[in-house]
Amino acid sequence: EPSDEKMLQTRLYAYADTQRYRIGVNNQMLPINRPVCPFYDQHVDGAMHYTEAGNAVREVNYFPSTQDKSVHEANPYPHDPEVYNNVKKVREMIHKTDDFEQPGQRYRAMDAARQDRLAHRLGMALSGVRTTEEVLNIWLNWWTKVDPQLGAAVRSYLTQHQNLHTL
Secondary structure (H helix, E strand, O other), X not given: OOOOOHHHHHHHHHHHHHHHHHHOOOHHHOOOOOOOOOOOOOOOOOOOOOOOHXXXXXXXXXXXXXXXXXXXXXXXXXXXXXXXXXXXXOOOOOOOOOOOHHHHHHHHHOOHHHHHHHHHHHHHHXXXXXXXXXXXXXXXXXXXXHOHHHHHHHHHHHHHHHHHHHO
Protein backbone atom coordinates (compact mmCIF):
# COMPACT_ATOMS: atom_id res chain seq x y z
CA GLU A 1 0.00 0.00 0.00
CA PRO A 2 1.36 3.47 -0.87
CA SER A 3 2.66 5.72 1.83
CA ASP A 4 0.79 8.78 3.10
CA GLU A 5 3.90 10.87 2.41
CA LYS A 6 3.12 13.33 -0.42
CA MET A 7 6.56 13.07 -2.01
CA LEU A 8 6.40 9.27 -2.12
CA GLN A 9 2.92 9.43 -3.63
CA THR A 10 4.26 11.75 -6.32
CA ARG A 11 6.91 9.20 -7.21
CA LEU A 12 4.21 6.66 -8.01
CA TYR A 13 3.28 8.83 -10.99
CA ALA A 14 6.77 9.99 -11.83
CA TYR A 15 8.21 6.50 -12.22
CA ALA A 16 5.47 5.38 -14.60
CA ASP A 17 5.78 8.60 -16.59
CA THR A 18 9.56 8.18 -16.81
CA GLN A 19 9.14 4.64 -18.06
CA ARG A 20 6.67 5.75 -20.73
CA TYR A 21 9.10 8.43 -21.87
CA ARG A 22 12.13 6.14 -21.88
CA ILE A 23 10.57 3.06 -23.48
CA GLY A 24 7.84 4.65 -25.56
CA VAL A 25 4.11 4.34 -25.99
CA ASN A 26 4.26 0.57 -26.30
CA ASN A 27 5.82 0.05 -22.85
CA GLN A 28 2.89 -2.17 -21.84
CA MET A 29 3.88 -4.65 -24.54
CA LEU A 30 7.20 -5.47 -22.89
CA PRO A 31 6.96 -9.02 -21.58
CA ILE A 32 7.62 -7.85 -18.02
CA ASN A 33 4.93 -5.13 -18.23
CA ARG A 34 2.37 -7.11 -20.22
CA PRO A 35 -0.84 -8.01 -18.37
CA VAL A 36 -1.39 -11.67 -17.55
CA CYS A 37 -4.86 -11.74 -19.13
CA PRO A 38 -5.20 -11.26 -22.91
CA PHE A 39 -5.96 -7.72 -23.96
CA TYR A 40 -6.83 -5.87 -27.14
CA ASP A 41 -5.04 -2.72 -28.12
CA GLN A 42 -5.33 -0.73 -31.30
CA HIS A 43 -1.67 0.20 -31.70
CA VAL A 44 0.07 -0.65 -34.94
CA ASP A 45 3.78 -0.17 -35.49
CA GLY A 46 5.52 2.52 -33.47
CA ALA A 47 8.65 2.44 -31.37
CA MET A 48 9.25 -0.75 -29.39
CA HIS A 49 6.28 -2.60 -30.91
CA TYR A 50 6.61 -6.15 -29.58
CA THR A 51 4.02 -8.14 -31.50
CA GLU A 52 5.14 -10.38 -34.31
CA ALA A 53 5.04 -9.02 -37.85
CA GLY A 54 2.33 -11.52 -38.82
CA ASN A 55 0.03 -10.30 -36.08
CA ALA A 56 0.70 -6.63 -36.80
CA VAL A 57 -0.86 -6.96 -40.27
CA ARG A 58 -4.11 -8.32 -38.80
CA GLU A 59 -4.38 -5.70 -36.07
CA VAL A 60 -6.92 -2.94 -36.50
CA ASN A 61 -5.78 0.58 -35.64
CA TYR A 62 -9.07 2.41 -35.97
CA PHE A 63 -12.60 2.13 -34.63
CA PRO A 64 -15.22 1.29 -35.80
CA SER A 65 -13.73 -1.34 -38.05
CA THR A 66 -14.98 -3.23 -41.07
CA GLN A 67 -12.17 -5.77 -40.61
CA ASP A 68 -12.67 -6.85 -37.00
CA LYS A 69 -16.38 -7.29 -36.27
CA SER A 70 -15.75 -8.52 -32.71
CA VAL A 71 -14.87 -5.03 -31.44
CA HIS A 72 -17.93 -2.88 -30.91
CA GLU A 73 -18.94 0.21 -29.01
CA ALA A 74 -20.60 -0.36 -25.65
CA ASN A 75 -24.34 0.25 -25.52
CA PRO A 76 -25.30 3.57 -23.93
CA TYR A 77 -26.97 3.33 -20.57
CA PRO A 78 -29.11 5.93 -18.84
CA HIS A 79 -27.55 7.99 -16.09
CA ASP A 80 -29.48 9.31 -13.15
CA PRO A 81 -29.62 13.10 -13.38
CA GLU A 82 -27.39 14.98 -11.00
CA VAL A 83 -28.92 17.70 -8.85
CA TYR A 84 -26.99 20.96 -8.70
CA ASN A 85 -28.48 24.05 -7.00
CA ASN A 86 -31.88 22.37 -6.95
CA VAL A 87 -31.78 21.86 -10.73
CA LYS A 88 -31.46 18.48 -12.41
CA LYS A 89 -28.48 18.31 -14.70
CA VAL A 90 -28.97 15.69 -17.41
CA ARG A 91 -26.26 14.43 -19.73
CA GLU A 92 -27.50 13.37 -23.12
CA MET A 93 -25.87 12.26 -26.31
CA ILE A 94 -25.68 14.95 -28.96
CA HIS A 95 -26.53 13.30 -32.24
CA LYS A 96 -24.81 15.11 -35.05
CA THR A 97 -26.69 14.65 -38.26
CA ASP A 98 -24.25 16.43 -40.56
CA ASP A 99 -20.61 15.46 -40.13
CA PHE A 100 -19.54 16.91 -43.48
CA GLU A 101 -20.77 20.52 -43.56
CA GLN A 102 -18.04 22.05 -41.39
CA PRO A 103 -15.13 20.18 -43.07
CA GLY A 104 -16.60 21.20 -46.44
CA GLN A 105 -16.66 24.86 -45.41
CA ARG A 106 -13.06 24.57 -44.19
CA TYR A 107 -11.97 23.00 -47.48
CA ARG A 108 -13.74 25.65 -49.59
CA ALA A 109 -12.12 28.40 -47.49
CA MET A 110 -8.65 27.19 -48.55
CA ASP A 111 -6.86 28.69 -51.53
CA ALA A 112 -6.49 26.50 -54.64
CA ALA A 113 -2.87 25.51 -53.93
CA ARG A 114 -3.72 24.37 -50.41
CA GLN A 115 -6.75 22.42 -51.66
CA ASP A 116 -4.50 20.69 -54.18
CA ARG A 117 -1.89 19.81 -51.51
CA LEU A 118 -4.59 18.35 -49.27
CA ALA A 119 -6.02 16.21 -52.09
CA HIS A 120 -2.51 15.05 -53.04
CA ARG A 121 -1.65 14.05 -49.47
CA LEU A 122 -4.96 12.23 -49.02
CA GLY A 123 -4.43 10.38 -52.30
CA MET A 124 -0.94 9.34 -51.23
CA ALA A 125 -2.16 8.21 -47.79
CA LEU A 126 -4.95 6.10 -49.28
CA SER A 127 -2.66 4.42 -51.82
CA GLY A 128 -1.04 2.18 -49.20
CA VAL A 129 -0.65 -1.55 -49.68
CA ARG A 130 -2.84 -2.35 -46.66
CA THR A 131 -5.79 -0.25 -47.91
CA THR A 132 -8.50 -2.60 -49.10
CA GLU A 133 -10.95 -1.72 -51.87
CA GLU A 134 -13.79 -1.56 -49.32
CA VAL A 135 -11.93 0.91 -47.06
CA LEU A 136 -10.84 2.94 -50.07
CA ASN A 137 -14.45 3.30 -51.26
CA ILE A 138 -15.59 4.34 -47.78
CA TRP A 139 -12.94 7.08 -47.59
CA LEU A 140 -13.60 8.33 -51.12
CA ASN A 141 -17.31 8.48 -50.33
CA TRP A 142 -16.60 10.53 -47.19
CA TRP A 143 -14.31 12.99 -48.98
CA THR A 144 -16.90 13.38 -51.75
CA LYS A 145 -19.53 14.21 -49.11
CA VAL A 146 -17.19 16.87 -47.71
CA ASP A 147 -16.90 18.42 -51.16
CA PRO A 148 -17.44 16.82 -54.59
CA GLN A 149 -14.33 18.54 -55.99
CA LEU A 150 -12.22 17.19 -53.12
CA GLY A 151 -13.50 13.65 -53.72
CA ALA A 152 -12.71 13.91 -57.43
CA ALA A 153 -9.23 15.34 -56.77
CA VAL A 154 -8.38 12.62 -54.23
CA ARG A 155 -9.58 9.96 -56.68
CA SER A 156 -7.45 11.54 -59.43
CA TYR A 157 -4.28 11.58 -57.31
CA LEU A 158 -4.98 8.06 -56.12
CA THR A 159 -5.30 6.85 -59.72
CA GLN A 160 -2.10 8.67 -60.71
CA HIS A 161 -0.18 7.13 -57.81
CA GLN A 162 -1.48 3.62 -58.55
CA ASN A 163 -0.58 4.00 -62.25
CA LEU A 164 3.00 4.98 -61.36
CA HIS A 165 3.44 1.80 -59.33
CA THR A 166 1.99 -0.50 -62.00
CA LEU A 167 4.47 0.64 -64.69
